[in-house]
Amino acid sequence: MTTSKPVKNVPPHPMDSLLRTERIPHIWCPGCGIGTVFSAVIAAIKNTGWDPNSIAMVSGIGCTGRMAGYIKLDSFHTTHGRALPFATGLKLARPQTKVIVVSGDGDLFAIGGNHFIHAARRNMDLTVICVNNLNYGMTGGQQAPSTPLGAKTTTSVSGSPEEPFNFSYLASACGATYVARWTAMQVRSLRSSISEALEKRGFSFVEVITPCPSSFGRRNRMGSALEMLKFYHGRSVIRGDIDPKDASMDIDKEIVVGKFVDIERSTFLDHYEKFNRPQMPQWRSMHPDNQKGR
Amino acid sequence: MNGDEACCEGALAVGCRFFAGYPITPATEVAEAMSRRLPQLGGIYIQMEDEIASMAAILGASWGGVKSMTSTSGPGFSLMMENIGLGICTETPCVVCNVQRAGPSTGLPTAAGQGDMMQARWGSHGHYEIIALSPSSPQEMFDMTIRAFNLSEYYRLPVLVMADEVVGHMNERVIIPREEDIEIINRRKPTVSREDYLPYEADADGIAPMANCGDGYRIHVTGLTHDERGYPAMNAKAHEQMVTRLVGKIRNNRDKIISTKNFYLDDAEVVVVSYGISARSSMKAVRDARNEGIKAGLIKLETVWPFPEELIRSLAPQVKALIMVEINGGQMVLELERSARGACPVSLVGNYGGAILHPNLILGAISKAVKGKT
Numbered sequence: 001m002t003t004s005k006p007v008k009n010v011p012p013h014p015m016d017s018l019l020r021t022e023r024i025p026h027i028w029c030p031g032c033g034i035g036t037v038f039s040a041v042i043a044a045i046k047n048t049g050w051d052p053n054s055i056a057m058v059s060g061i062g063c064t065g066r067m068a069g070y071i072k073l074d075s076f077h078t079t080h081g082r083a084l085p086f087a088t089g090l091k092l093a094r095p096q097t098k099v100i101v102v103s104g105d106g107d108l109f110a111i112g113g114n115h116f117i118h119a120a121r122r123n124m125d126l127t128v129i130c131v132n133n134l135n136y137g138m139t140g141g142q143q144a145p146s147t148p149l150g151a152k153t154t155t156s157v158s159g160s161p162e163e164p165f166n167f168s169y170l171a172s173a174c175g176a177t178y179v180a181r182w183t184a185m186q187v188r189s190l191r192s193s194i195s196e197a198l199e200k201r202g203f204s205f206v207e208v209i210t211p212c213p214s215s216f217g218r219r220n221r222m223g224s225a226l227e228m229l230k231f232y233h234g235r236s237v238i239r240g241d242i243d244p245k246d247a248s249m250d251i252d253k254e255i256v257v258g259k260f261v262d263i264e265r266s267t268f269l270d271h272y273e274k275f276n277r278p279q280m281p282q283w284r285s286m287h288p289d290n291q292k293g294r
Numbered sequence: 295m296n297g298d299e300a301c302c303e304g305a306l307a308v309g310c311r312f313f314a315g316y317p318i319t320p321a322t323e324v325a326e327a328m329s330r331r332l333p334q335l336g337g338i339y340i341q342m343e344d345e346i347a348s349m350a351a352i353l354g355a356s357w358g359g360v361k362s363m364t365s366t367s368g369p370g371f372s373l374m375m376e377n378i379g380l381g382i383c384t385e386t387p388c389v390v391c392n393v394q395r396a397g398p399s400t401g402l403p404t405a406a407g408q409g410d411m412m413q414a415r416w417g418s419h420g421h422y423e424i425i426a427l428s429p430s431s432p433q434e435m436f437d438m439t440i441r442a443f444n445l446s447e448y449y450r451l452p453v454l455v456m457a458d459e460v461v462g463h464m465n466e467r468v469i470i471p472r473e474e475d476i477e478i479i480n481r482r483k484p485t486v487s488r489e490d491y492l493p494y495e496a497d498a499d500g501i502a503p504m505a506n507c508g509d510g511y512r513i514h515v516t517g518l519t520h521d522e523r524g525y526p527a528m529n530a531k532a533h534e535q536m537v538t539r540l541v542g543k544i545r546n547n548r549d550k551i552i553s554t555k556n557f558y559l560d561d562a563e564v565v566v567v568s569y570g571i572s573a574r575s576s577m578k579a580v581r582d583a584r585n586e587g588i589k590a591g592l593i594k595l596e597t598v599w600p601f602p603e604e605l606i607r608s609l610a611p612q613v614k615a616l617i618m619v620e621i622n623g624g625q626m627v628l629e630l631e632r633s634a635r636g637a638c639p640v641s642l643v644g645n646y647g648g649a650i651l652h653p654n655l656i657l658g659a660i661s662k663a664v665k666g667k668t
Contacts, residue, residue, distance in 0.1 A: 020514070023525060053510045058354070069514060069526060074507040076357065077516035077526075079380050082350040085314075085342060089351030090507060092338045093312055093358025097508050115350075118343040268340075276333035 015042045018052060020072050027066060029137075031225025033184035033210025037131050038067050040187060040208075041102065044194035045073075055098045058087040060112060062138045063212075064104040064131040081112030084119045087126050095269055098127070098198065105132040105146035109165055113145070120174035122268040123202045129194065130167060130205065133212035134251070141215025148251050152219040164249070167207050172244035172261045177202035179244060179261035184210040185233035186257065193259060202267050209236075209255060297462040298323035298365070300432040301391050301455065302331060304439030305363050307476055310389070311337035312362035314351035316344055316370060319403040320459040321393035324365035345370035349377035352388045357515065359506035361443055365391035367459075369400060371410055371417070378452050379418035380517045382540065385450040385494070385502065387481055389442045392454060393462035394570075396621075396647025406459040407647030408570055408621040412628075414454050415599050421537060423544035425551060426454040426599040428569035432466045438596070444479040445551065449543055450501060456598060458621065460571040460650055484511065494536075495522040500543035544600060553596040554605065558584065562591025564663045565609060567630055568619040569595040571650055576619045579656035583664075590660050598626065603633040610637035615663035619643045619656055639663070 013019070019042070028034050045055060052073055059068035061080035068075040074097075078086045083101050091099045108116055108130050119126065135153050136142040142155040143162065150159040168181045178200040180193040190208060197204035211217055211228035222228045235251055240258035247256040266274075273280070295303070301324050305313075313328040315321075329339040338355075342348040345366050352362035366374060371392045381388060392414070396407035410417075414426045425445050427438040439455055446453040484491045484503040493513045496502045502522075505511035518526040519533045527533075544551065557580065559565065564583075568576040573594040583590035591613075595602070610616060615638055618627035627642040634640050643651060643659045 020525075053508060053512065056507050069516065072512055074357075074512055075514045076354070076507075077514070077518065078350065078353075079376055079517055082346065082377060082380075085347035085350035086354040088340070088342075088347075089312065089314060089354025089356075089362065090358045091354075092340060092351075093355035093360040093362070094508055097358070114343050115347055118347070272333075272338070279334045280336050 015039065015046075018042050018045060018072050020070055023070055026070055028063060029214040031211060031213040032063070033133060033208070033212070033229070034064055034067065034131055036184045036187060037129065037190070037208050037210060038070070040191045040194055041067070041100070041129060042071070043191050044198055047195050048198055050098060054096065055100065056090060057100045057102060058083045058090065059102045060107040062104040062107045062136065063133070064102055065107060067102045081107055081110070081115065083107065084112060084115040084126070084128070088119060088124050091125060092269070100198070101126055101128045103128065103130055104137070105130060105134070105167065106136045106144040109145045109167060109170070117170070117174045120171055120176045120203045120205070123175055123177065123265050125202055125267045125269065127197045127200070127204045128206070130207045131210050132167060132207055133210045133216060135212060135216040137212045137215050141212070141219060151216070153216070154219070166247065166249045168205070168247050168249070168260055169244045171205040175203065175265065176205045176261055177263050177265050178204035180259040181207040181209070181247065181249070181257050183229070183232040183236050183255065183257060184208055185229045186236070196259070196262070200262070202265055295432060295468050296323060296465045297429070297432040297435040297457060298393060299327045300435040300468045301365065301439045301457070302327035303468070303470065304436035305389065305443065306331055306335060307470065308361070308440040308443040308478055310361045310363050310443060311335060312352065312355040312360045313337070313339050313364065314342050314348040314355070314362070315364045316342055316348050316366070318367045318370045320395055320462045321365040321367045321370075321391065323462070324391060324393070345373035346376060349374040349390070353377060353381050353384070353386045356386045356388045357507045359508070361387070361447070363389040363391065365393065367393050367395050367403070368397045368407070368410055371413065375413075375417040379420060379422070381452040382418065382422045382424070383517045384515050385504070385540070386452065387446040387450050388452050389439065389446055390452055390454050391439065392456050394456065394458040402648050404459065405648045406571060406621055406650055408458055408572060409625070409647055411456065411598060411620070411622065411625040414456055421541070423541045424454065424599050425449065425451065425544065425597065426456050428456045428595060428598045429461055430570055430573045430594065431461060432464060432468045435461060436468050436470065440476060444477065447479050447481045448501065449547070450481065450504060456570065458570045483509070488512065492522040493524040494520060496539055496543070500539060500546055548600050551597060552600055552602050554602050555594040555596060556591070557594070558591040559593070559609070561589050563589040563614045564617065564660050565591040565593060565613050566617045566619055566656065566660065567593045567595065567606070567626075569598050569626070572619045572621055575651045575653045576656055578653035579660060582653060582657050583660045588660060588664050590664075601626070601629045601633065606630060606633035607635060610634035613638050614666065616640045617643060617656070617659050617663060619651055621645060621647050621651060
């Protein structure tokens with residue numbers, strides 16, 4: 001993938017300023033929904049007007065984890081499931097940086113599930129984008145905590161015997177200040193939700209139901225990438241004012257989409273500063289550059 | 295103060311301003327001290343959900359430009375191995391203090407052990423070099439935590455402070471030097487423009503200058519095998535190049551990193567090699583042996599990794615025997631034996647953990663060895 005040659009005579013793309021263009025072409029399969037989410041993230045970042053040097057992206061392992069390798073920001077591709085605790089450390093060390101975590105369903109909710117619930121509970125000031133493609137794509141399509149009951153994967157050839165999580169409900173139950181879900185077809189809503197999530201103080205979460213035609217779609221006879229997109233979109237029902245526990249995520253019946261949570265809550269740093277203020281004369285001076293001599 | 299508290303004070307003195315941890319006996323007092331002291335200095339203490347998260351968080355904080363550390367004991371150390379590997383691969387400065395207890399598994403949480411020495415060396419998957427120090431007293435907890443930070447900032451890797459329950463919990467006087475007398479090494483920063491900066495292109499000494507997040511270099515950092523741009527490079531050649539440098543930056547600087555304290559080596563016939571709390575039992579035994587007219591000596595390992603292979607190789611042909619003293623079933627003794635290259639007998643005084651080694655036990659081994667029995 002590093003042997004890609006620059007393509008000649010291609011006019012610059014409007015998103016080039018935030019892309020590591022020398023790393024394109026990317027590794028994602030034809031029809032994969034991650035590209036759609038990636039471009040929505042970039043558009044949302046551009047929309048904020050923030051200095052790119054003040055934004056960082058952290059990812060874990062998996063197809064979605066590769067986003068961090070293509071975005072031209074300070075970007076960290078960490079270990080499987082550990083993007084959130086890494087991002088927690090980064091954010092606390094540099095509160096002035098906006099930290100975005102991009103992660104797949106397996107990365108974020110199986111191996112990283114414990115980190116997710118605690119980062120949300122603490123209300124770490126992070127924006128988390130979850131690409132939910134209903135299976136482990138990078139390893140060839142195994143069952144994940146998102147895989148629908150009965151769906152076929154390489155590790156559930158007769159149908160998955162496990163019931164999946166409802167991630168948006170979980171996020172809201174754990175204390176996220178912003179929760180939204182869209183399918184990859186609903187690009188404008190997705191983009192504006194990511195923009196809102198970026199502007200939100202606290203733990204903001206956007207879930208995107210995306211097609212994985214190479215693995216999940218193929219094994220479950222869902223047709224082409226476009227057919228998958230249309231299928232998820234067709235199942236979706238926009239209900240913004242719904243209690244998150246009723247925001248059903250069932251590809252056989254109804255995928256409830258919309259913005260489910262948008263609340264204000266003090267962050268970890270707000271509380272830390274409040275409780276420790278009397279003994280913090282040098283607050284926010286922990287950076288070595290700000291320390292005299294040490 | 296006790297050793298755990300001294301570890302905290304050493305870290306603060308060298309500029310550590312971020313600690314992420316999880317309670318575990320006998321290292322909890324490091325976290326407790328950090329939680330009290332860091333806010334006073336404008337730093338952050340955060341209690342994570344487990345040791346996996348603690349290790350990940352200190353790596354993140356380090357890339358945020360803040361010196362960071364965690365502390366733990368055996369079970370937590372096992373959980374940290376994954377992200378210690380990430381720290382090695384991404385060349386992230388930070389410090390991990392392991393106040394060892396007796397294992398395997400939950401073992402004896404409140405009793406001493408030194409059974410994690412090989413885990414310290416090889417615990418994370420793949421091939422790498424590591425730096426590990428081993429303090430024998432609260433004073434050394436203070437001093438060596440400072441040195442651990444300086445080594446980690448200079449060589450860009452997680453540096454391990456391999457303490458033990460006795461050193462962590464014992465109370466002794468700790469002399470804290472004046473601020474200007476404490477040597478502080480900070481990571482080398484890039485001096486070139488963003489366009490010219492290659493994050494993993496090393497200087498002549500094998501160390502690459504490090505841009506922090508937010509410095510404007512827009513770096514990419516990955517645990518995948520990467521080239522000097524920091525970009526994934528999925529082939530054997532790139533892997534060979536990367537690991538050669540990761541290994542080389544430690545191996546080629548061994549003489550600057552390795553530190554031992556040598557006692558009575560000049561005429562020694564039997565030399566005891568030890569570290570941590572066991573080095574203090576050994577010191578007593580060696581002095582007792584001298585009082586009995588036995589020419590015994592001691593090498594106290596301050597750095598346990600890298601191991602002082604050259605020192606042992608040159609010493610082995612001149613002595614009757616080498617004895618490793620450690621609270622495990624024989625870990626660093628393997629390294630001692632390898633380094634001696636058969637030039638003299640090598641033996642172990644050890645136990646599986648739970649209690650420190652009595653000097654008389656070591657004295658007995660010295661007496662036997664000097665008579666040619668091992």
